Amino acid sequence: ICINRTRWRNFDICRSLVSFRQHFATDTENSRPDVSSANCTNMADACGDVDFPVSVVLPAAGSGERMGLATPKQFCPVLGRPLLYYTLQAFLGVVWVHQVVVVVSAEWMEQTLEILQLFAPRTKSKVTVVSGAPTRHRSIWNGLKAVGSNTDVVVLHDAVRPFVEEDLLRAVVVAAKEYGAAGTVRPLISTVVSPTKSDSMLDHSLDRTQYQASEMPQAFRYAAIMEAYQKCNAHDLDFGTECLHLVQKYVGISAKLLLGPSSLWKVTLKKDLYAVEGVLKEECCRNVVMLSDQESPVLQQLHTCLQNQLKSEVIHIKDQGQLATVGQTTTALILTKSFPCDLNGTKDTVSQVWQGASMVNRRVVVLLLYGETPGVDAMPVIFKFTQDLTKEATEHSIDIYSVYVEKQATSDVLDRASAMIGSLICQADSTLSGQVFMAQ
Numbered sequence: 099i100c101i102n103r104t105r106w107r108n109f110d111i112c113r114s115l116v117s118f119r120q121h122f123a124t125d126t127e128n129s130r131p132d133v134s135s136a137n138c139t140n141m142a143d144a145c146g147d148v149d150f151p152v153s154v155v156l157p158a159a160g161s162g163e164r165m166g167l168a169t170p171k172q173f174c175p176v177l178g179r180p181l182l183y184y185t186l187q188a189f190l191g192v193v194w195v196h197q198v199v200v201v202v203s204a205e206w207m208e209q210t211l212e213i214l215q216l217f218a219p220r221t222k223s224k225v226t227v228v229s230g231a232p233t234r235h236r237s238i239w240n241g242l243k244a245v246g247s248n249t250d251v252v253v254l255h256d257a258v259r260p261f262v263e264e265d266l267l268r269a270v271v272v273a274a275k276e277y278g279a280a281g282t283v284r285p286l287i288s289t290v291v292s293p294t295k296s297d298s299m300l301d302h303s304l305d306r307t308q309y310q311a312s313e314m315p316q317a318f319r320y321a322a323i324m325e326a327y328q329k330c331n332a333h334d335l336d337f338g339t340e341c342l343h344l345v346q347k348y349v350g351i352s353a354k355l356l357l358g359p360s361s362l363w364k365v366t367l368k369k370d371l372y373a374v375e376g377v378l379k380e381e382c383c384r385n386v387v388m389l390s391d392q393e394s395p396v397l398q399q400l401h402t403c404l405q406n407q408l409k410s411e412v413i414h415i416k417d418q419g420q421l422a423t424v425g426q427t428t429t430a431l432i433l434t435k436s437f438p439c440d441l442n443g444t445k446d447t448v449s450q451v452w453q454g455a456s457m458v459n460r461r462v463v464v465l466l467l468y469g470e471t472p473g474v475d476a477m478p479v480i481f482k483f484t485q486d487l488t489k490e491a492t493e494h495s496i497d498i499y500s501v502y503v504e505k506q507a508t509s510d511v512l513d514r515a516s517a518m519i520g521s522l523i524c525q526a527d528s529t530l531s532g533q534v535f536m537a538q
Contacts, residue, residue: 104308105312125322150250152188152271153197153320155241155250158182158257159230160211170199171365172257173209175373178528181365182210183217184260184378189253190221192264197249200257201230219493228369235335235344238328251275254316254341260374262362262390269316274317279343280349281317282358283310288510313362316341322349381429382462387413388432389447396505396512397434403516403533404432408523411488418447427517430523437469437476437502441483448487448498462523463491465500466515473501481534488532497531504537511537 158172167174172182182200190199202210207227214222228244230237240256246251252273255262273280286306294301322345327349327432330338338344342353365374387407390397393416405412411509412432435444449462463488467480484500491498499522503515515537 107484119353121493124386132189148268148271150198150275151246151248152194152244152251152253153249154180154253154255155199155201155238155245156185156189156255156257157230157234157241159201159203159206159237160234160258167368168201170206171371173206174371176371177378178339179217179524180213181260181371181374182257183213184214184374185257185262186225188220188260188262189255189267190218190224192267194223195253197226197246198224199226199241199244201227201228201237204229213319215490217495232443233336235327235330235338235341236343237337237486242324242327246538251317252320253315253317254323256364258365259314259362260365261363261377262315263359263361265401266356266358268314270317272430273354273356274319277354278322279316279318279342279345279350281355282313283355284313284358284360284362286311292302312340312342313358314364316353318345322351325349343529367493379524379526383408383410383429383524384519385413385428386432386523387415387428388434389415389418390434391416391439392436394436394468394505396503396507400466400503400516400519401408401514403513404520407516407520430464432464432466432519434466434468437467437472437480445483445487446516448491450497461494461496462500462526463496464519464522466503466519467500468505468507471504476501477534480520484534485532487526492531497526497528499530499532500534502534502536505538514538 121367143497152283158170160172161170172185173180175181176184186198186200189195200210206281207229210227214225214227226244231240236511243250253267253271258264258313270282285371286309289303290309291303292301293299318341321339326341326344326348330344333410334344345351345353361377363373365371365372386404387523388397388401388404401414431448433444433447444465465484480500480502484498487499501515501519501522503512507515522535
């Protein structure tokens with residue numbers, strides 16, 4: 099596994115992105131998704147539960163020419179994992195999604211199967227991987243033909259749009275069930291102009307208040323989208339890009355349009371990868387819980403320092419039973435133990451973080467050990483325990499780190515320890531999972 103995971107860290111993109119970082123300027127409209135859209139929540143409240151079979155098709159066969167890299171963007175690494183992983187997790191974490199079909203080019207079929215084996219072993223049975231085609235519509239058609247015939251509604255979504263809220267997804271699916279087709283839209287940001295064909299002079303411009311940008315996800319009654327693809331001509335398959343238009347043109351169904359959040363943006367350029375990374379890191383710093391097995395001035399100071407470091411509240415709990423309440427929303431757990439301690443009991447506590455948890459978000463567990471200056475035999479024991487725990491946690495999308503702090507640590511050392519823990523949580527670097535750090 100270590101060998102395979104390394105390949106995702108060593109793609110050609112790494113060097114290209116490093117050189118690009120100094121040129122990246124944050125576009126606040128695109129890089130800070132509105133992940134709490136009131137519009138989506140209101141729609142979801144009105145929809146209720148999804149009690150019919152739903153499948154998802156993720157076209158991921160594009161070459162990413164606009165990215166300018168040898169690696170297609172859907173396979174570019176973000177925080178140690180391919181971009182496709184995050185989009186997959188958004189759908190695999192939805193209990194009422196029965197099947198996900200991923201459409202990839204033939205040369206990336208093996209790598210896609212590796213991603214499922216490495217990062218989604220528990221849920222890979224829900225995923226079907228099929229070969230794509232030279233054009234978008236032909237690839238989607240291949241994916242649709244792989245969908246189970248018992249599906250009522252099928253969702254189409256780009257593999258390079260990793261941020262999908264379940265509330266919005268539910269609203270689109272329910273609307274598709276009712277109207278036959280539904281899609282998400284966003285207001286146009288820039289004015290659309292039409293140049294003259296002969297000399298590229300301005301011919302006319304459109305009133306952008308009268309138009310909206312078509313986004314993903316889109317959803318269709320399965321029979322309707324299948325009929326549209328069966329009836330469409332070769333020109334549609336080779337040059338078309340809008341599935342809602344196909345259903346309108348060939349089946350006579352006008353889609354219901356739902357206003358979606360700004361988080362629906364599509365990764366297209368190099369800078370978008372950094373925007374994704376920034377959003378993921380920001381999410382990692384939310385919903386952090388610190389579980390202490392006893393009172394200690396050292397731990398109280400560390401708790402205060404961590405809140406300052408993360409710039410957000412760190413929930414401090416002292417009862418392991420409270421994990422059942424906060425565990426589902428926890429993105430990071432700081433588990434403090436006075437060393438030496440019962441390592442088997444510690445393992446049981448950590449396992450509560452992933453028991454029954456969905457795989458929508460990656461989670462981080464920092465095992466904070468504090469005690470006397472560790473003896474020669476202590477660190478190998480801690481390291482082996484951390485490594486063994488990491489192997490089990492990997493299949494649950496959880497990264498494990500151990501940090502050791504001496505009980506006699508000075509305020510400066512505690513500041514550095516909190517900075518170290520905060521960095522491990524916010525950076526979410528899975529390549530460091532399983533490592534032991536000493537705060538000095």
